[in-house]
Amino acid sequence: MPQPDRDQELGARQSSVRIPAGSFFYERVIPALLILLAVMTVIIVLLAAGVLLGIVPYR
Amino acid sequence: MRFLNWLPLFSTIIAFVFTFFVLRRWWLRRPAHHLLLWGIGLTLYGLGTFSEFYSTLTWSPFVFRLWYLCGAILTAAWLGQGTVYLLVRRPYVANVLMALLLVSSLTAVFLLWTTPLPGASNFTTELPLSDQYKTILPQGATVRKLTPFFNIYGVITLVGGAIYSAYLFWRKRVLPNRVIGNVLIALGALSPAIGGSLARLGTTGFLYTSEFIGVIVMFVGFLQAVAKKPERSPAPVGATHPS
Numbered sequence: 235m236p237q238p239d240r241d242q243e244l245g246a247r248q249s250s251v252r253i254p255a256g257s258f259f260y261e262r263v264i265p266a267l268l269i270l271l272a273v274m275t276v277i278i279v280l281l282a283a284g285v286l287l288g289i290v291p292y293r
Numbered sequence: 294m295r296f297l298n299w300l301p302l303f304s305t306i307i308a309f310v311f312t313f314f315v316l317r318r319w320w321l322r323r324p325a326h327h328l329l330l331w332g333i334g335l336t337l338y339g340l341g342t343f344s345e346f347y348s349t350l351t352w353s354p355f356v357f358r359l360w361y362l363c364g365a366i367l368t369a370a371w372l373g374q375g376t377v378y379l380l381v382r383r384p385y386v387a388n389v390l391m392a393l394l395l396v397s398s399l400t401a402v403f404l405l406w407t408t409p410l411p412g413a414s415n416f417t418t419e420l421p422l423s424d425q426y427k428t429i430l431p432q433g434a435t436v437r438k439l440t441p442f443f444n445i446y447g448v449i450t451l452v453g454g455a456i457y458s459a460y461l462f463w464r465k466r467v468l469p470n471r472v473i474g475n476v477l478i479a480l481g482a483l484s485p486a487i488g489g490s491l492a493r494l495g496t497t498g499f500l501y502t503s504e505f506i507g508v509i510v511m512f513v514g515f516l517q518a519v520a521k522k523p524e525r526s527p528a529p530v531g532a533t534h535p536s
Binding site: 282 | 438445449452460466469473480487493494
């Protein structure tokens with residue numbers, strides 16, 4: 235029966251291109267990770283800028 | 294030889310394998326400037342870590358300068374420039390930034406190779422370069438003052454670009470592999486950035502480990518991001534994916 239096979243294949247392909255709805259990982263973990271990464275990036279940039287301006291001691 | 298001294302060699306091997314994957318992809322999709330620049334950036338990464346390994350065997354002023362140039366100055370900025378080519382919609386903006394980076398990089402090469410290394414006599418193969426560079430390279434050397442500019446540019450463009458791309462895909466609810474891939478690229482790029490920042494502040498022991506972790510995580514992120522190429526994949530506008 236080719237039709238169900240095609241449907242299954244399409245479903246599998248769709249699930250690989252769409253973020254699964256209601257997923258704890260994508261609803262909670264990923265946003266938290268993105269915020270954490272952004273905060274760390276800002277800290278590193280501020281640290282480098284601090285070294286550049288002589289505010290942060292360069293040992 | 295201590296295990297820590299082997300880490301840069303492992304990082305070098307992974308960096309060059311990663312470079313091969315990226316440049317092969319660039320060759321198939323020319324002119325894809327972003328892939329070419331990522332390939333150059335990863336080559337610099339590999340040269341930097343190889344210099345670290347070489348310096349556990351013997352002293353070479355050329356290798357020391359190569360290490361400082363690749364490891365401390367250029368790598369993040371050139372990798373980030375690849376992301377600029379991918380994300381910036383106006384080509385002339387990316388081209389102007391590229392020209393500035395090229396001129397700055399050549400200036401850094403000139404300054405580094407004309408700066409004497411008065412502390413070279415204190416070098417020992419027993420300690421990592423990250424523990425010794427401050428005594429080898431003069432404290433007030435102009436080239437040392439240049440490094441924060443390159444690093445700020447590199448972190449903002451490379452890490453910031455990957456975070457932004459992951460966010461765009463996440464917001465559009467598409468291509469979960471590219472959400473995860475970009476998160477891993479951002480994490481991997483942050484790792485040596487944190488190691489380098491700690492080294493600058495006097496905590497040098499984490500640098501080699503951070504480079505090793507960083508290149509592995511970025512490589513996994515890249516493979517994850519390019520793993521699938523679905524036909525029905527509406528990519529968010531401006532989102533980066535190592536296509």
